[in-house]
Every structure is written in C-alpha cells, then in structure tokens.
Amino acid sequence: MSSHIASAANGMAVEPIRVVYHFDEAASAAKGLRNIRNHLNADPTTHIVVVANGGGIDFMLVDQLDPSGEPYELAILDLQQRGVKFVACNNTLLGRGIAPERLVQDVSIVQAGVEEVGRLQFRLGYAYIKP
Amino acid sequence: MSSHIASAANGMAVEPIRVVYHFDEAASAAKGLRNIRNHLNADPTTHIVVVANGGGIDFMLVDQLDPSGEPYELAILDLQQRGVKFVACNNTLLGRGIAPERLVQDVSIVQAGVEEVGRLQFRLGYAYIKP
Amino acid sequence: MSSHIASAANGMAVEPIRVVYHFDEAASAAKGLRNIRNHLNADPTTHIVVVANGGGIDFMLVDQLDPSGEPYELAILDLQQRGVKFVACNNTLLGRGIAPERLVQDVSIVQAGVEEVGRLQFRLGYAYIKP
Numbered sequence: 259m260s261s262h263i264a265s266a267a268n269g270m271a272v273e274p275i276r277v278v279y280h281f282d283e284a285a286s287a288a289k290g291l292r293n294i295r296n297h298l299n300a301d302p303t304t305h306i307v308v309v310a311n312g313g314g315i316d317f318m319l320v321d322q323l324d325p326s327g328e329p330y331e332l333a334i335l336d337l338q339q340r341g342v343k344f345v346a347c348n349n350t351l352l353g354r355g356i357a358p359e360r361l362v363q364d365v366s367i368v369q370a371g372v373e374e375v376g377r378l379q380f381r382l383g384y385a386y387i388k389p
Numbered sequence: 390m391s392s393h394i395a396s397a398a399n400g401m402a403v404e405p406i407r408v409v410y411h412f413d414e415a416a417s418a419a420k421g422l423r424n425i426r427n428h429l430n431a432d433p434t435t436h437i438v439v440v441a442n443g444g445g446i447d448f449m450l451v452d453q454l455d456p457s458g459e460p461y462e463l464a465i466l467d468l469q470q471r472g473v474k475f476v477a478c479n480n481t482l483l484g485r486g487i488a489p490e491r492l493v494q495d496v497s498i499v500q501a502g503v504e505e506v507g508r509l510q511f512r513l514g515y516a517y518i519k520p
Numbered sequence: 521m522s523s524h525i526a527s528a529a530n531g532m533a534v535e536p537i538r539v540v541y542h543f544d545e546a547a548s549a550a551k552g553l554r555n556i557r558n559h560l561n562a563d564p565t566t567h568i569v570v571v572a573n574g575g576g577i578d579f580m581l582v583d584q585l586d587p588s589g590e591p592y593e594l595a596i597l598d599l600q601q602r603g604v605k606f607v608a609c610n611n612t613l614l615g616r617g618i619a620p621e622r623l624v625q626d627v628s629i630v631q632a633g634v635e636e637v638g639r640l641q642f643r644l645g646y647a648y649i650k651p
Contacts, residue, residue, distance in 0.1 A: 280649065280650070282551075282651065311555070311558075312551065347558075349558045349561075368562075369558075369561075369562040370558040370559055370561065370562035370563075371558075372555045372556075372558060372559045372649055373558070373559045373562035373563050373566070375647070375649055376537050376539040376559065376563075376566065376647040376649060377537060377563075379539075379647035379648065380537040380538060380539070380645065380646075380647045381537065386647070386648050386649075388650045
C-alpha cells in the first residue's frame, strides 16, 4: 500500500479508497446494505463493489423484499446512483437454476464470485469487508 | 506489500504486522477476544485494532459479561495494556440510542465502523480478520 | 499492490493471485470447500491456503463427513492435488484436546491460526476470504 501513502505525502490527489463487500448469505444482506450507506455517508468518494455468491445473491433478484417489506431493488438502484457496483456469481446462478434475467438491472455477472473477490484485492488493492 | 518484504530483505528492522479485527455481532465477541489473545501470544509485536459496529459493540459497554460471567471490561483493559486499540461505530451508537459514556474507557469512536475498516486496510496496509 | 500491476503492464509474467481462506466454524466448511473448487475452476493458477481455527478445523480430522455423507478427507486430498495448502491452529488442537495425528495427511500446524492469517496478508500480500 506504500504507493497510496506516497502519493498523499507528495501532495498529489489522494486516491479514493476501494472496498469489496462480500455477501454470501441472505440473512446478512440488509445489514450489508446499511453498512454501505453508512460507509458512503462517512466517505462519499469510496469505490465500492458488492460481490455476491450463494445465498448472498438473493437480494439482487427483482421482487425481493427486505425485512421491512421494502424492495431491495430500490436500495440497489439508489446505491448504483452513488457509484456502487453489484456483481453476482454465475456458479450460484447455475447451481440454483436462477435465470440471469431475474437480476436487478446493471448487476453484472462473473464466473465465480470468490475469484472476483480475490482478484479485486490482490490485483487492484481493494480492502475487504464481510458483513 | 512489496515495501515490507523489501525492508526485511535489506536487513532493516521488520515492520510489525498490523491487523484490523472486525466485530459486527454480539455472539462472536468472546471468540474474537480469544483470537486476539492467541494472536498476541504467537506474535506480541502485532499492532491490532478492533473496530466494532452493530451488535459487535455490545461487549465494549461497561457491565457486560462474557458467556463465563466475567466482565468484558477486564478483557478489554488487559488487551489495551498489550497495545490493542478498540474503536466503536458512532452510527451504531446513534441508531441504537447508546450514550458514549457507556463505553469502556479509552474506546474511541469513529463515524462509521466499516469506513474505518476500509481505511485501515487501504491506506495503512492493515490485514483483515473477521472472527 | 502496485508491484503486481506494474509487472503486468511491463509485459512480464503476471504473478499468480494468492488467497487465504479463513475457516473458523464447522458449519461453513462445506461451503468454503465448494467456494475453493469454484475459485480454482475460474482461475487454476491461484495459490490458496486454508487456515482453520476453532470449529473450522473439524473438517480437517479424519473420518469426518460432509452434509452429503462424503468424507471431507477426499475433498482435502483432491484440493491438495490442485495445490491448496491446509493449515490448522495448534491453540485449537490444545484447547480442544485433539491429537495432531487425527489431522488428514499433509495438514500443517501453526501456533495460532489468526496470526498466520494476518502474516499471509501483511507479509506476503495474500487476499482474504471468509466463507
């Protein structure tokens, strides 16, 4: 991470923080989305990618409701407006027989969610948060 | 992480390892504190910061007991003596109506716990552990 | 992570991605192993280390069965053939009175699993995934 520190010390523009949120169970989705809203409120420049696999993708499907009865889709669209990217695991879609058309708009798909989580950290220096 | 490796190879003092522990549920607090004691026993030079949000802050409140009936405060004070920093999420305090005075001494407060977890990793190279 | 990006940009061989999987509860072992198979199918060059502590080591003991009734040992041996390393926490072995001989072959032992998880990230740049 030395390059980030160096650029700040040199007075150059500070690179925005990058964070990957790993969602892998349905029960943690509402908590994770609340975490992300708080995260962006504290630092609106943060680049956030949500990678979901297993039960973690449920909230990305249209017509799903959060524990308060609100559509998750509204929360996703709102966070997309704030720059958050949402990524679903294709192994999960295939394994659970979920048609990609059921995903909320602009949710992208990768072959394996965990591989994307590793790649974002290792190649692009993303921090990791598991809600 | 190349700078850390390089400094070791050059024979300079090796930088102590930095780790952020992310506590976000009450049920994992006793496990997490045991993890940290084992961590410091294996490498006493490790710099550890515990960032708690959601149910993860419960153990940081005075008068809370662990599953064995021991006050969590004693465990916190002991670990603070060994250099561990404890940080609570202000969004959690506000959202749950918890007065900051209820926190054990020397627990610091940040606006958003998750933002601090991302910042410590991305800006300062901390490793991440979720108990 | 700047060194990895630079080497790719210079046309040098791209360094394989390194990821540590942290297993700390018995209930997540089958999910974690499935994650790792998907991970390697998406990128067979990935260097993966599984570090287990607490209940996370149960699947590493001989004669343990997964929820489908298959021996975990077969899954471990298969993944070892694909380059995955398995590491158990000695504090857990001692605390739970488990003889090291009960571990599946070629599972190595470290003093504290969490210390190894921190070390792999901080010193060697491993990404982190908690199944």
